[in-house]
Amino acid sequence: MQKRTLGNSNLEVSAIGLGCMGMSTAYGTPDERDERESIATIHRAIALGCTFLDTAEVYGPYTNEQLLGRALKGRHDEVTIATKFGFRIENGQMNGLDSRPETIRTAVEGSLRRLQTDRIDLLYQHRVDPAVPMEEVAGTVGELVTEGKVRFFGLSEAGLANIRRAHAVHPVAALQSEYSLWERNLEAEIIPVLRELGIGLVPFSPLGRGFLTGKVKRAEEYSEGDFRRGSDPRYQGENFDANMRTAEVVRDVARALGVKPGQVALAWLLQKGPDIVPIPGTKRVSYLEENVAATSATLDATQMRTLDEALAPEKIAGSRYSPRVQSLIDR
Numbered sequence: 001m002q003k004r005t006l007g008n009s010n011l012e013v014s015a016i017g018l019g020c021m022g023m024s025t026a027y028g029t030p031d032e033r034d035e036r037e038s039i040a041t042i043h044r045a046i047a048l049g050c051t052f053l054d055t056a057e058v059y060g061p062y063t064n065e066q067l068l069g070r071a072l073k074g075r076h077d078e079v080t081i082a083t084k085f086g087f088r089i090e091n092g093q094m095n096g097l098d099s100r101p102e103t104i105r106t107a108v109e110g111s112l113r114r115l116q117t118d119r120i121d122l123l124y125q126h127r128v129d130p131a132v133p134m135e136e137v138a139g140t141v142g143e144l145v146t147e148g149k150v151r152f153f154g155l156s157e158a159g160l161a162n163i164r165r166a167h168a169v170h171p172v173a174a175l176q177s178e179y180s181l182w183e184r185n186l187e188a189e190i191i192p193v194l195r196e197l198g199i200g201l202v203p204f205s206p207l208g209r210g211f212l213t214g215k216v217k218r219a220e221e222y223s224e225g226d227f228r229r230g231s232d233p234r235y236q237g238e239n240f241d242a243n244m245r246t247a248e249v250v251r252d253v254a255r256a257l258g259v260k261p262g263q264v265a266l267a268w269l270l271q272k273g274p275d276i277v278p279i280p281g282t283k284r285v286s287y288l289e290e291n292v293a294a295t296s297a298t299l300d301a302t303q304m305r306t307l308d309e310a311l312a313p314e315k316i317a318g319s320r321y322s323p324r325v326q327s328l329i330d331r
C-alpha cells in the first residue's frame with residue numbers, strides 16, 4: 001500500500017484508510033458474527049497495508065472504539081488511529097454538541113482507555129460546537145499534543161471560518177468531510193483553503209453511500225435502525241431511481257477498464273490530489289480487498305472529465321441529509 005502525507009503535517013498514512021463506523025452503528029444492529037467479521041476485516045486491512053483506521057466515541061456510542069481496542073491488542077504500532085470528540089452522550093444516546101475543554105479531556109481519557117492505547121494519532125472535533133469558541137477547542141487539543149496523549153489535530157465538517165480560526169491556534173493536519181464523485185460540496189471553497197493552509201482532506205462516504213458501487217437498495221428495503229431507511233433523502237422514492245440512472249456512468253467506465261465501479265470512484269478521488277486520503281467503510285473482507293485494489297486503477301484525462309461532468313452536483317437528486325442532520329454541518 002502506498003503512503004500519503006496529510007497536508008503539511010508529518011502524519012503519514014496509508015493512501016486508503018478503513019472507516020470503522022459501520023462495524024458498530026448506523027447500518028442495523030450488529031451481532032457476535034458481525035464482530036468476528038469486523039475483527040477479521042481489521043486484521044486483513046493491516047496485512048494489506050491499509051493501516052489508517054477511523055473511529056469515534058459516538059459510534060455505538062463507545063462500542064466501536066472498544067471493538068478496535070480488542071482487535072488491535074498488541075498491534076497499535078502497526079496502525080494509525082483517528083478518533084473524534086464533540087457530541088454530548090447521555091444515557092447511551094447522542095444528545096447535542098459539547099466541545100468544552102473539560103469535555104474534550106474526558107472524551108480523550110475515555111478513548112484512550114477503550115482503544116487500549118497511550119496515544120491518539122489523529123483527534124478530530126466531530127462537529128463544530130457554536131457554543132464553544134474554536135480557539136478554546138484548538139488550544140485544548142494543543143495542550144493534549146504537548147502532553148503526548150494526542151499526536152495531530154483534525155476537524156470534521158468544519159466551515160471556512162472555523163478552519164482558519166483553529167489553524168491559527170494549533171496546526172490542523174486534516175479535515176474529514178464527505179467528498180466523492182457523488183458529493184462535491186467541498187470543491188468551490190473548502191479544498192482551495194485546505195491547500196492554501198497545507199491541510200489534508202480525509203473524505204468519508206467516498207463510495208457515495210453505495211450508489212457509486214451499484215450495490216444499494218431502496219430506503220424501505222433496509223431494516224429499522226438503518227440510516228438509509230429514514231435519514232438519507234437520496235434513497236427515497238423518485239430520488240433513488242434518478243440517482244441510480246446518474247451513477248450508471250461509473251459502471252460504464254468500470255466495464256471499460258475491467259474493474260469494479262467502487263474502484264473507479266476511489267481512483268477518481270486519489271487522482272484529485274496527493275493530499276486526499278479516502279476512508280471507505282466496510283466490515284467485510286471482500287469489500288476491503290476491492291477498495292484497497294483501487295490504488296492500482298488509473299483513469300485517463302477523458303475518463304476523469306466524463307465522470308466530473310456526468311456527476312456534477314446538479315445531477316444528483318435529493319439533499320445530502322435530512323434537515324436535522326444538516327443543521328450540524330458548519331456550512
